[in-house]
Amino acid sequence: MTLSYGAYTACLHDLPLGEALDVLKGAGLSGAEVNAGGFIPSPHCPVDALLASAAAREEYLGVFAEHGIALTGLNTSGNPVSPLPNEGLKHAEDIRTTIRLAGLLGVKEIVTMSGTPGTDASARYPSWVVNPWNGIDMEILDYQWSVVVPFFKEVDALARDNDVQVCLELHPRNLVFNVPSFERLIEETGATNIKVNMDPSHLFWQQMDPIAATRRLGPLVGHVHAKDTAVLPGAAYRGVLDTDFGHVPAQAEGKVPVAYGYWCNAWPQDPAWRFVAFGLGHDTEYWTEFLRAVAEVKPDMCVNIEHEDAGYGNVEGLEISAGNLLRAAAGL
Template sequence: MRLGLLTACLPGESLADVAGWAGAHGYRALEVAAWPDVPGRDWEASHLDVAAFGEAEAAGVRALMDEHDLEVSAVAYYENNLHADERVREQTHEHLRRCIDAAQLLGVGLVGTFVGRDVTRTVTENLRLAEKVLPPLVDYAAERDVRLVIENCPMEGWHPDGYPANLAYSPELWGWLADLGLWLNYDPSHLVWLGIDPVAALEAHADRVLHVQAKDVEVDPAARDRYGVFGRVIDRREWVSGWWRYRIPGLGQVDWQRVIAALHQAGYDGVVSVEHEDPVWSGDGERVRHGLTLAERALAPHLGA
């Protein structure tokens, strides 16, 4: 296994700057963020301009990775592929296709995304919608030797009441994903706050895991006693549950020794990509990089050669 990082945590820096720092600080792979560069959405990183990506750009990225002894583990575009607005949904699908094209040019076999959810429909209606609109994207990727890996994040902030808005959040759904030709970008942090044993879930579905994201989660049981598992309701703030928050690996409740041992046992030999969403080690590039340093120190001893 190799240690990587998702570049989205450094949206204001160039890919060259991120690669230079990562290669010098124990990282061997980058999961490269490829959101469209949209004004007013500064929290989304655009480290690959997939809309204008050709052979010359791919050669430049490959040379950059070689210079810093890195690989691209996946192209990353985590967006709502079942958006209620059909115009927005098609724009999302079009950008996802460009991410797939870029992955093909780079010789990268994975593109990370979400299933998403139309929040105006029931879960059952969304399952039927996904079965209609996602297979053409799976086929488009397969024709280019690329596979779509789905992160198991609930994306509760997309739902007006904080309910899951990415229909890949629980192991119950992972067999359904497989039937659609979708694979897993396994992140144990989400499972912990949902009350699911991340190791048991991994062991049952390890054959579907093609990429791993490393994020931790800090749970406050006393606050959960006040708000319940669905989180704060009165004066609700988007993306803030009131009883849990994401942390750098090693600073939360994920048992990384057990998780990585289970990956070893399953024969996983891919990338473990740090997804930095820790509010304590955020705010500026220096703090983010310090958080990434803490993550490397926590995870590297478990990964092996």
């Protein structure tokens, strides 16, 4: 068994599915992960039609087979425990629906996030506690865990019934964002079908080591994203928890949605860190060791590129990332 390599097709959202798969194939990749709900649209996965028809599912899987690409994951990253009604309720149902669809398609892994509740039962907005030195913050965290634990007990049971692994991205602004918080979730839920989506990019800017985290988690790593981050000189005076972002006007083109009526903000001109094409933040030798750690956990893991480097076009950036990923893989 050997690792295989693919990409998350969200960066190719403007291409029809077949054309997106051809881009992946041309870049030397063999797998694809597609979006099925959560923060962003899902142009490559007609969820309702696929749930409704076995013939539609057969035809859909046939598109992947025709292009020589395996469907290796469904993504529904969002905030399923948000108090915002157009965010939390929708994203929670997206997770349930995606689990069922994955089971029907024979896809073994879905990617999502733990989400972030509000401060209490009356809160209107999600609230992420960054550093709970204040006793009030512990009360907030206690409440948030009381929301997240029962939700993921339900998710785990549904995933088990559908023979699917639900893989949480350790993403800041989520209650589960690092290794200890994930370990707590498993301990308090007793989950068997909840794993980690090991995305190194968010670990880097938290000053974590993805290789060490992968080896500590071991079999709890269920999915992997190949995504890189550069920590920049701005970190010297901003720190990595900088909040110096700006509003993006509603009429702006190309804005990235996160919920109905909300979208990503504008980064500062001199940020502390930013996402870069795979291999442009850390060298080939580092990534070879990362892949080695992944292979120790699961020798047949599919490692999927997630391209979010705004300095390159979507196809260009994906091709740069694929070349660097395959060079790192050659060192195994």
